[in-house]
Amino acid sequence: MTLSEEDYIKAIYHLGKGENSMVSTNEVAEQMRTKPSSVTDMIKKLSEKGVANYRKYKGVCLTEHGQKLALTLVRKHRLWEVFLVDKLNFAWDEVHEVAEQLEHIKSEKLTDRLDKLLGYPEVDPHGDPIPSKTGEFKKAVKKLLNEVPVGASGTCVGVKDSSAPFLKFLDKNKIALGDAITVLEKEEFDGSLHIEVKGKSIHISNQIAANLYLKITE
Amino acid sequence: MTLSEEDYIKAIYHLGKGENSMVSTNEVAEQMRTKPSSVTDMIKKLSEKGVANYRKYKGVCLTEHGQKLALTLVRKHRLWEVFLVDKLNFAWDEVHEVAEQLEHIKSEKLTDRLDKLLGYPEVDPHGDPIPSKTGEFKKAVKKLLNEVPVGASGTCVGVKDSSAPFLKFLDKNKIALGDAITVLEKEEFDGSLHIEVKGKSIHISNQIAANLYLKITE
DNA sequence: ACAAATATTTAGATTTGCCTAAATTTTAAT
DNA sequence: ATTAAAATTTAGGCAAATCTAAATATTTGT
Numbered sequence: 001m002t003l004s005e006e007d008y009i010k011a012i013y014h015l016g017k018g019e020n021s022m023v024s025t026n027e028v029a030e031q032m033r034t035k036p037s038s039v040t041d042m043i044k045k046l047s048e049k050g051v052a053n054y055r056k057y058k059g060v061c062l063t064e065h066g067q068k069l070a071l072t073l074v075r076k077h078r079l080w081e082v083f084l085v086d087k088l089n090f091a092w093d094e095v096h097e098v099a100e101q102l103e104h105i106k107s108e109k110l111t112d113r114l115d116k117l118l119g120y121p122e123v124d125p126h127g128d129p130i131p132s133k134t135g136e137f138k139k140a141v142k143k144l145l146n147e148v149p150v151g152a153s154g155t156c157v158g159v160k161d162s163s164a165p166f167l168k169f170l171d172k173n174k175i176a177l178g179d180a181i182t183v184l185e186k187e188e189f190d191g192s193l194h195i196e197v198k199g200k201s202i203h204i205s206n207q208i209a210a211n212l213y214l215k216i217t218e
Numbered sequence: 219m220t221l222s223e224e225d226y227i228k229a230i231y232h233l234g235k236g237e238n239s240m241v242s243t244n245e246v247a248e249q250m251r252t253k254p255s256s257v258t259d260m261i262k263k264l265s266e267k268g269v270a271n272y273r274k275y276k277g278v279c280l281t282e283h284g285q286k287l288a289l290t291l292v293r294k295h296r297l298w299e300v301f302l303v304d305k306l307n308f309a310w311d312e313v314h315e316v317a318e319q320l321e322h323i324k325s326e327k328l329t330d331r332l333d334k335l336l337g338y339p340e341v342d343p344h345g346d347p348i349p350s351k352t353g354e355f356k357k358a359v360k361k362l363l364n365e366v367p368v369g370a371s372g373t374c375v376g377v378k379d380s381s382a383p384f385l386k387f388l389d390k391n392k393i394a395l396g397d398a399i400t401v402l403e404k405e406e407f408d409g410s411l412h413i414e415v416k417g418k419s420i421h422i423s424n425q426i427a428a429n430l431y432l433k434i435t436e
Numbered sequence: 437a438c439a440a441a442t443a444t445t446t447a448g449a450t451t452t453g454c455c456t457a458a459a460t461t462t463t464a465a466t
Numbered sequence: 467a468t469t470a471a472a473a474t475t476t477a478g479g480c481a482a483a484t485c486t487a488a489a490t491a492t493t494t495g496t
Binding site for chain 4: 220242244257275
């Protein structure tokens, strides 16, 4: 598989956590399933193009210009996700791969018209915010379950820990991605929660709650 | 510029004129703005993959499988063109380049859902037919002006001869792409036409008419 | 602070698509 | 039918992205 400059920019952006922190060669390599030496090569090129700042052995971050490019990619990716769900009735959990391809289409007009068609959405189907044309973010509607206030409801849209044991736990407790969840009560002393899922009330530890993402709906 | 296998398949398909005739290395090279030797290389690879039939010095055509791939590409290209015009209000003459990118997106589900969203259109904005999922074509609604029956109307959607002199001629006669045209009268002896364009009645030779495409509307 | 472990870069090879130039085959003209 | 012209393929190289293995730098644990 041959990776594009845009793929590298995206990886650096995401690893930089929105705040444009320095990311290491190995981090990028692992994220992109490639070798560190390949990353070094490409990063040098991005650096020469004025897209990234690279310092040997120190890591890499995006330049202002690089960040603009990254934001544009994120914007396109998330707009396409909304399109797939809202207009083509894809399920929210099957859009990523296709959006991954669509985000590389080069046409500013296309992106802007798509934005308009969709009614200028502020978040994607996973609850992640969509940057505006000028790069501004609205706040996310996605929160870790343990940060959701009592009484609030949402849809389970992702996990932070995707290890087998955790997923197994979810399964055993009949919590699935896509489920509607309401926070009923929060224990003071240990942060554990009573939540309602599929009409059933269950009790989960803070540990668990800290690894489940909710897209808040009310 | 680095061309994909799909680009080659498309070129071979289009040069083969729908009927899957043998096309020459040089034809493909010219169409793709690349060198004959590059074409030879790629054609060999396509042949090994079972997508094309290649005989040294004789030319190339698509296998059954290759034709399926080509049809899928044409289908995707034209569906995206309809999308851009109908849903995103692009002008019909500015969609080609973007559709050229979109046609490479790999997702059968996406294509089928798009088809549905658009109401299963049978022709694209240029009047060219859209293959169905199973590869069937409806007949084109695009005709050369000299083949259009007297009384019929349409929109000028393209030229066969795109040389500067011809385009200059069109300009001088105030015929532009996108214009509505009605055929008023046809001369028996030389095939020349009286047509109405923008409220004006003008007279054009068969020669000219044989190089103007109309998308028939009534 | 030092050695061992880890991370990163460099060197050199590989693959792929493309190119130029030379060799070969086919086509066309007399 | 023969030869000149045109088309096509082959040979050899280049550039880009990647990989492996070796070299170098940084970090960590004691």
